[in-house]
Amino acid sequence: MSLTGLPLLILLAALTVAGFVAVVRFWPRLAAQGPRSLAGRAGALAVTQVLLLATVLAAANNYFGFYGSWRDLVSVATGHYAVSAPSPLGAAQNGSGITINSHGTLPIPGGADPARGGRLDDVTVRGQLTGLSAHALIYLPPQYFQASYRKTLFPTVIVSSGYPGDVTKLVTLLRYPARLVDGINAGQDKPMVLVMMSPMIISGRDTECTDVAGGGPRAGEFWSVDVTSAVERTYRVSQDASGWGLVGDSTGGYCALKLAMLNSDRFSAAASLSGYFDALQDGTTGDLYGGDPVFRRQNDLLWRIEHLPSPPIAALLTTSRTGESNYGPTMQFARDAKSPMRVSTLVRASGGHNFNTWNAEVPAALQWLSSHLAASAS
Amino acid sequence: MGVTSKLFLVILGLLALAACGLTIWRWPRLAGRGPRPVAGRIGLLLTTQITVLLAVAALTNDLFGFYTSWSDLFGVGSQRYQLKDSGVVRPDVNAAQLQAGKTATPASQTSQSPGSGPKATEVNTTLVGLRSGITAGLEVFLPPEYYAPADGRRYYPAIVVDDTSDPGVATLSSDLMSGKQPPPQAVVVIVHGDHHRHIPCVSEPDAASAEQFWGQDLRTAVADSYRVRLSPAAWGVMGGGPGNGGDCAIALALEDAGRYSAAAVFGRWQHPGPPDSPADPAWWLRNYPAPPSRLLFAATGEPPQAILGPVRPPLQAMSAPGPADELQTLDWLAQTLQNGAPQS
Numbered sequence: 058m059s060l061t062g063l064p065l066l067i068l069l070a071a072l073t074v075a076g077f078v079a080v081v082r083f084w085p086r087l088a089a090q091g092p093r094s095l096a097g098r099a100g101a102l103a104v105t106q107v108l109l110l111a112t113v114l115a116a117a118n119n120y121f122g123f124y125g126s127w128r129d130l131v132s133v134a135t136g137h138y139a140v141s142a143p144s145p146l147g148a149a150q151n152g153s154g155i156t157i158n159s160h161g162t163l164p165i166p167g168g169a170d171p172a173r174g175g176r177l178d179d180v181t182v183r184g185q186l187t188g189l190s191a192h193a194l195i196y197l198p199p200q201y202f203q204a205s206y207r208k209t210l211f212p213t214v215i216v217s218s219g220y221p222g223d224v225t226k227l228v229t230l231l232r233y234p235a236r237l238v239d240g241i242n243a244g245q246d247k248p249m250v251l252v253m254m255s256p257m258i259i260s261g262r263d264t265e266c267t268d269v270a271g272g273g274p275r276a277g278e279f280w281s282v283d284v285t286s287a288v289e290r291t292y293r294v295s296q297d298a299s300g301w302g303l304v305g306d307s308t309g310g311y312c313a314l315k316l317a318m319l320n321s322d323r324f325s326a327a328a329s330l331s332g333y334f335d336a337l338q339d340g341t342t343g344d345l346y347g348g349d350p351v352f353r354r355q356n357d358l359l360w361r362i363e364h365l366p367s368p369p370i371a372a373l374l375t376t377s378r379t380g381e382s383n384y385g386p387t388m389q390f391a392r393d394a395k396s397p398m399r400v401s402t403l404v405r406a407s408g409g410h411n412f413n414t415w416n417a418e419v420p421a422a423l424q425w426l427s428s429h430l431a432a433s434a435s
Numbered sequence: 436m437g438v439t440s441k442l443f444l445v446i447l448g449l450l451a452l453a454a455c456g457l458t459i460w461r462w463p464r465l466a467g468r469g470p471r472p473v474a475g476r477i478g479l480l481l482t483t484q485i486t487v488l489l490a491v492a493a494l495t496n497d498l499f500g501f502y503t504s505w506s507d508l509f510g511v512g513s514q515r516y517q518l519k520d521s522g523v524v525r526p527d528v529n530a531a532q533l534q535a536g537k538t539a540t541p542a543s544q545t546s547q548s549p550g551s552g553p554k555a556t557e558v559n560t561t562l563v564g565l566r567s568g569i570t571a572g573l574e575v576f577l578p579p580e581y582y583a584p585a586d587g588r589r590y591y592p593a594i595v596v597d598d599t600s601d602p603g604v605a606t607l608s609s610d611l612m613s614g615k616q617p618p619p620q621a622v623v624v625i626v627h628g629d630h631h632r633h634i635p636c637v638s639e640p641d642a643a644s645a646e647q648f649w650g651q652d653l654r655t656a657v658a659d660s661y662r663v664r665l666s667p668a669a670w671g672v673m674g675g676g677p678g679n680g681g682d683c684a685i686a687l688a689l690e691d692a693g694r695y696s697a698a699a700v701f702g703r704w705q706h707p708g709p710p711d712s713p714a715d716p717a718w719w720l721r722n723y724p725a726p727p728s729r730l731l732f733a734a735t736g737e738p739p740q741a742i743l744g745p746v747r748p749p750l751q752a753m754s755a756p757g758p759a760d761e762l763q764t765l766d767w768l769a770q771t772l773q774n775g776a777p778q779s
Contacts, residue, residue, distance in 0.1 A: 077484075081476045088466030098459045102483060109484050110491065186692055188724040272713075272722035282693035296666075299526070321566060322651040322665065322694075325524065355643045365644075366568045369528045371521070380503040397528045397565065399521040407512055409503045417514045429523055 060127050061223070066115050073108040080105055121412065122223035122230065125255075129221070132261025133341055154287030156181045163196075163234055171202040177234060182254075184283030187275040191258040193284070194224055196234040198241060200248035201293065210293055212300040212430035213250040214423075215284065215316075217309030220256045220263045220341070227253040230412060231306075236420050240427070247427040250294050252284065256308050263341040266312035267356055270347030280312065281320040299431045302326035304422050306415045307333075314358060314372055321368035326429040328373040328422040330415050334358040334386045362390050367398035373425045375418050377405035401425065438505055439497045444490075451490040454483040528565060529655035536560035536575065553579035555611050555618040562626075564652035567644040569634055571599070571653075572627035576611050577661070578620050592621045592772035593663040594765060595653065595695075597636075597674040597683045599628040607761045616762050619769035621671075622661050626653065636683035637690050638707065638714040649687055650694045667696040669775030671768040675701030675733075675761065682707040685730060689719050689750075692726030697771050699731040701764045706742050717744040725750035729771050733759040 058065050080101045087097040117123075124130045161177040168174030178195040200206040216233050218224060227233050233251055240246030256266060256276075264276035289296050301324045303313035310332020317327035336356035338345055346353035354360050372394075376387040387402065394400045403421060408414040436443045458479050465475040496502055506512035525531075536558040555576040562571045580586045596607060608625060611618055628634050634648060635641040649672075658665045672687050672695050674680035681700030685707070688698035708714025725747040732739045733755035739746070746752045755767070 077480065080480060081473060084462070084476050085466040088463040090463070094462075095459065098462050102455060102458060102480075105480070106484060106487050109488060113488065113492075186724065186726055272718075275723065278693070286693065319647075320651075322655050366564075366566055368566050369524045371523055375516075380507060382500060397524050399524055401518065401520045401522075403516050403518045405513075405516040407504055407507065409501055409507045410499070411501045411507070413502075413507060413510045413512070418516070421516065421518060425518070425520065428520075 060115075060124060060130060061119055061122070066112070066119060069108065069112040069115050073105070073112045076105045076108045120230075122218075122226035123221040125223035125225070125257075126260075129257060129261045133221070136340060136343070153290040154183050154185055154283065155291045156183070163228075163238070165235055165238060171197070171199065173199050175199045175201065175234065175238065177228065182284055182287050184279045184287070186283055187279040189258055189274055189276065189279045189283070191254055191279070191284075192224060194228060194253040195288070195292070196228075196237070196251040196253065197292065198237060198248040198250065200241070201250070206248065208435050209248075210295045210300065210433045210435050211248060211250045212302070212427070212432050213252060213285075213288060213292075213294040214302045214304055214426055214430070215280065215313070216251050216253040217303070217305030217312050218253075218255045219305070219307030219309050222255050222257070222309070224253050224255045231415055231419050233419060233423070237423055240420060240423050245424050245427070247430070247432065249423075249427060249430065250288075250292060252288055254280075254284070256305075256312055261341070262343060263308065263337075263339075265308065265337055265342055265345060265356070266316055267345050269343075269345050270349060270352055271344075273345070277316065277319065281316050281323055285323055293435065295431070295433050297431075297433055298323050298325045300325075300433055302328070302426045302430050304328040304330070304426060305332070306330040307410065310375075311337075311358070314374070315356065317370045317372070318358065318361065318368050321370045324370060326371045326373075326426055328375075328426055330375045330418050330422060331381055331383060331410050332374065333383050334390060359386055359390055359393070362393045367395040369397045371399040371401065371429045373401045373403060373422060375403040375405075375422070377408040377414070379407045380409040380414075382410075437503070438493070438508055439500075439503055444493055444497060447486070447490040447493050451483075451486040454479075454486045458483050527659075530659035532562055532565050532652060532656040533573070533660050534561045534563065552614050552617050554614045555579060555623070556581060557608075557612060561629075562653060562656055564648050565655075567648035567652050569644060569648045569652070570629040571634060571648075572629065574608055574625040574627070575657070575661070576618060576623040576625075578618055578622070581622075581662075588662075590662045590664055590669070590774040590776065592669045592671065592769060592774055593654075593657055593661075594619070594621045594623045594768050594772070595649070595670070595672040596623060596625040596765075597634075597672060597680055598625050599632075599634040599683075600674070600680040607765075610760075610762050619762075619765045621765070621769040621772065622657065622663050623765060624653070624657055636686055638682065638686040646691065649683070650691045654694060664775030665694075666773075666775030667692065667694050668773045670695045671697035671699070671772050673699040673701060673761075673764060673768060675699075675764070681735070685716055686714075688728040688730060689716055689726060692728045696727065697729045697731075697768055699733060699764045699768050700735055701733045701759070701761050702735065704732060704735040704737070704739075704742065717742065720744055720746070720750070729753075731755060731764065731767055731771075733764045733767075 087094050158179045162168045163174045165174050176197045180193050182193050183190040266277050266280050268275040268277045305313040310329030313327040314329040317324040336353045374387045376384045391400045391402055465472045502508040558575040560573050562573050635645040637645050657663055672684040674684035681704045684698040687695040711718050727749035730752040739752045
């Protein structure tokens with residue numbers, strides 16, 4: 058039974074109700090005096106409570122999309138990451154590196170016609186250089202299918218969820234594609250291709266988009282080189298840094314900013330929604346830096362901006378004065394950034410680290426990206 | 436009382452505990468038959484469940500910092516924001532890394548000295564790396580046809596020659612300009628360290644700035660100044676000489692194969708770096724998929740497999756048969772590279 062979806066939720070809810078009814082029904086049996094009855098009452102309360110919590114957690118996971126599969130959840134719980142070993146013969150050496158699993162459309166008026174609602178491709182990206190692979194959703198805007206754009210190489214944005222985060226929520230909860238269509242129709246956004254992924258490219262593991270030290274997965278290379286070149290080979294998209302950008306929330310924001318700073322020959326703009334700047338390492342990341350303080354520091358974006366030349370990219374950093382812990386670091390980053398980098402900021406008076414905030418910021422981020430990225434002609 | 440205030444959390448925790456205690460304590464009183472005791476059980480049990488759930492939810496929220504105010508939690512807070520847009524990056528930043536160059540040989544060569552063929556055009560310039568902060572002296576050699584009107588839209592592959600090790604590829608520059616052999620059909624860029632300082636490579640301790648220098652600063656500066664595309668298919672790198680000049684070339688084609696697709700070593704090549712360290716190409720090839728790069732070993736003595744270990748496709752490694760010179764090695768690179776035109 059899948060971790061997400063109605064069947065598990067119905068099962069848990071039914072168990073919760075059944076447990077509740079059973080306790081009410083068999084209540085008198087635990088009414089006697091003595092330690093055994095007391096223990097029985099406590100146990101009955103605990104079991105019903107755990108069932109209720111499990112139901113609520115499953116419902117929250119369904120809504121927010123933290124974990125997409127049991128495998129992800131088990132990997133996090135046990136700390137054992139099912140590393141899909143790179144194929145020794147260099148998988149996907151032939152072909153583009155992208156397998157299209159299905160074509161979909163958006164549930165918007167006229168959405169069934171790609172020339173009006175665009176197309177949503179469910180794909181698997183196999184990295185030629187890193188051997189890593191990831192599930193991605195690629196949204197092609199309506200203009201991609203219109204005759205007057207036949208020769209346009211579209212600007213492209215890699216959209217990352219937070220960690221933990223399921224890629225489908227970028228479509229259903231944060232609604233990047235639908236909001237892009239709104240923006241295009243309102244004349245605020247350019248038509249852009251969206252490549253949506255989760256930082257959880259290795260089941261359960263939070264790599265922080267890092268080329269993990271000591272022979273670990275090269276997640277940074279996967280996002281910046283494997284994904285961009287596979288998309289360039291498959292779709293009619295810009296092949297120039299001026300046409301490539303990134304956006305993400307939380308961990309996705311850190312990834313967006315870091316990938317653009319480290320690969321400013323491939324990306325020219327990054328929007329970090331509520332992103333942090335420090336080089337995290339915790340139970341979900343495992344050892345990322347091989348105990349090397351120099352390497353760790355190089356992944357600390359505040360350290361980079363203070364000590365290294367600022368790369369030629371534009372960045373949009375979002376924060377709020379109350380409710381976000383990244384307000385101070387964000388302002389410090391904006392202050393320390395030097396030319397040629399351009400740092401824009403979006404500051405709210407209040408707002409926490411949650412989907413209300415990101416829902417409010419996605420349209421602004423898309424508009425900002427669209428004004429910083431350029432299409433090219435083929 | 437804020438949604439994350441200590442007082443609120445303590446009150447919720449105490450309520451949950453009290454509800455649990457009350458339920459267990461009053462349990463026997465509600466054990467009777469009839470609608471009133473049953474209604475009492477349901478009410479008490481629901482109260483317990485809800486108070487515990489609220490306490491757990493508030494603690495979790497406090498731990499992860501999702502919602503920090505009531506208005507945020509209920510989504511009724513102001514959605515207003517202030518966006519300060521600082522604009523876009525100047526489009527000429529990459530080309531501006533090259534300081535105005537000095538052209539040693541006139542562009543048009545209608546008259547040629549007898550006994551020699553067409554010559555390359557040489558430009559001496561300095562690269563000030565935008566991302567790496569590394570400064571390097573560059574000798575850029577353009578093919579003889581580069582400025583010919585008929586050639587005006589032709590793109591060339593680019594070959595980087597790492598001359599930052601001591602001693603490096605001493606005679607290449609004069610060989611290219613001698614006109615005795617036709618220069619390669621590529622833009623050749625010889626990279627010298629500033630004041631003969633060594634420039635680190637991707638496999639050396641200061642790998643981060645090296646990646647930025649070789650992979651990005653150098654490539655973007657050349658591609659934005661000459662008719663060269665950034666595609667890895669258009670970029671090769673050569674190193675050589677009695678020092679360890681070939682190490683960087685091989686390391687780039689293995690570790691930065693998304694930017695360099697071919698490398699050549701000219702002259703003796705020793706085992707780079709300590710065995711089983713990330714600086715050891717064999718370690719790299721054991722840990723990661725083989726990249727689609729081509730490696731040429733010219734006059735290196737030992738067969739490359741002795742150092743690289745087994746070479747799996749799509750990586751190709753070959754040794755040049757017989758004696759080769761630096762120009763022939765460059766030619767091999769020029770022929771194996773493409774001009775990087777987008778494939779449609």
